[in-house]
Each structure stands twice: as C-alpha cells, then as structure tokens.
C-alpha cells in the first residue's frame with residue numbers, strides 16, 4: 001500500500017483524503033442502554049476498553065465525524081472519560097501518538113438524546129438514525145436498507161448528518177428500532193454462526209459504506 005506510481009498502490013493518506021467528504025457527516029454511537037441481556041431483559045451494560053480503542057481507531061480510519069459512547073451510568077461515564085483522558089492528555093498519548101489521534105474522536109454521553117442534540121447543535125438538523133443488528137428486525141421491514149442503498153444515500157446527502165447506532169450486550173432494545181429512521185441489513189458471513197463482536201461489525205460496516213470498491 002505504500003508504493004507509488006501504481007494506481008492500485010497509493011499511500012493510505014491519499015485514499016483517506018478522497019474519502020473524507022463522504023463520511024464527515026456520519027456519527028457513530030455505541031449504546032450501553034437500552035440493550036438486552038441474554039434473558040431479553042433491558043439492561044445497561046458495562047463499557048469495554050476494547051470498544052473504546054478499536055472503534056475509535058475505525059472511526060478515525062474512515063474519518064467519521066465523531067463516536068459517542070452512550071451510557072447513563074455515572075461510574076461508567078467516569079471510567080470511560082478516564083480512559084479517554086489517559087490517551088488524550090496523559091502518558092498514553094505520549095507513548096502512542098497515533099492512538100491519541102484516534103481518541104480525539106470519542107466522547108461519553110448520557111443518552112442517545114444527548115448525542116442527537118450535540119449533532120443538532122453542529123448541523124442545525126436532526127440526524128438520520130440508522131440502527132444495526134445481527135438479525136432482521138421483525139415488524140420493521142419498511143425501515144430496512146441495504147448496504148448499497150445506504151452507501152448511495154450517504155454519497156448523495158453530504159449535508160445531512162447520519163448517526164449509526166451499534167448495540168452492546170445482546171443487542172439494541174426494540175425502543176431503539178422504533179425510534180430509528182432506517183435499519184441497516186445485517187452483515188452475513190458464510191456460516192450460520194452470527195456472533196460478531198461489535199468492534200468487528202463496526203469495521204465491516206464502515207468499510208462497506210466508505211471503503212474502496
């Protein structure tokens with residue numbers, strides 16, 4: 001990827017430069033409440049260090065506007081902010097500057113509502129909410145969009161903010177699917193096994209929406 005003089009082999013920064021306009025209006029939210037636990041009860045999950053790091057790095061790689069870590073639990077908010085501060089201001093950033101760059105894209109917020117308000121403050125427009133999930137959501141077929149449809153919409157609507165929602169625990173609660181405008185078709189692998197980590201799902205989805213074709 002680092003070679004020059006070959007159109008299939010351009011520096012990564014050059015590819016990114018071309019992608020920036022396409023994803024600059026796109027936000028990610030990792031929802032820790034309301035989500036399901038394994039008994040289908042609505043719970044607030046704990047934040048995960050890996051989700052902070054790996055999704056921030058994917059967010060930066062695909063130059064999305066911002067990544068919101070959504071949790072109403074104060075102790076979890078404090079923990080999340082402490083981890084982010086360590087990389088933004090503390091020893092972590094000096095030790096690993098590229099990680100610091102990625103961590104510039106993440107903030108912790110109380111609720112989905114708060115993320116929406118922050119986006120509204122920047123764009124003077126409410127974001128189009130796009131939910132994700134491992135399964136087709138029964139009862140919401142009219143909201144279903146394919147990767148290709150969403151990719152095309154995003155290329156056309158550069159002045160409209162989009163907020164893509166990802167779940168934790170056993171997935172987003174029905175209330176979230178009710179609220180969203182669109183539901184992205186699930187990623188299908190080749191096996192019946194369908195248990196991607198959210199970090200893998202984010203990376204695959206960002207690449208299908210913004211990656212080279």
Ligand code: SAM
Nearest residue numbers: 132133134166167170171186187196197198201
């Ligand atoms: N504790 C889990 C982990 O290992 O990351 C969290 C699982 S959580 C249910 C996974 C989230 O990733 C889903 O809510 C959805 O946002 C996304 N996801 C997982 N599999 C997916 C798929 N096949 N298609 C689309 N999104 C998927």
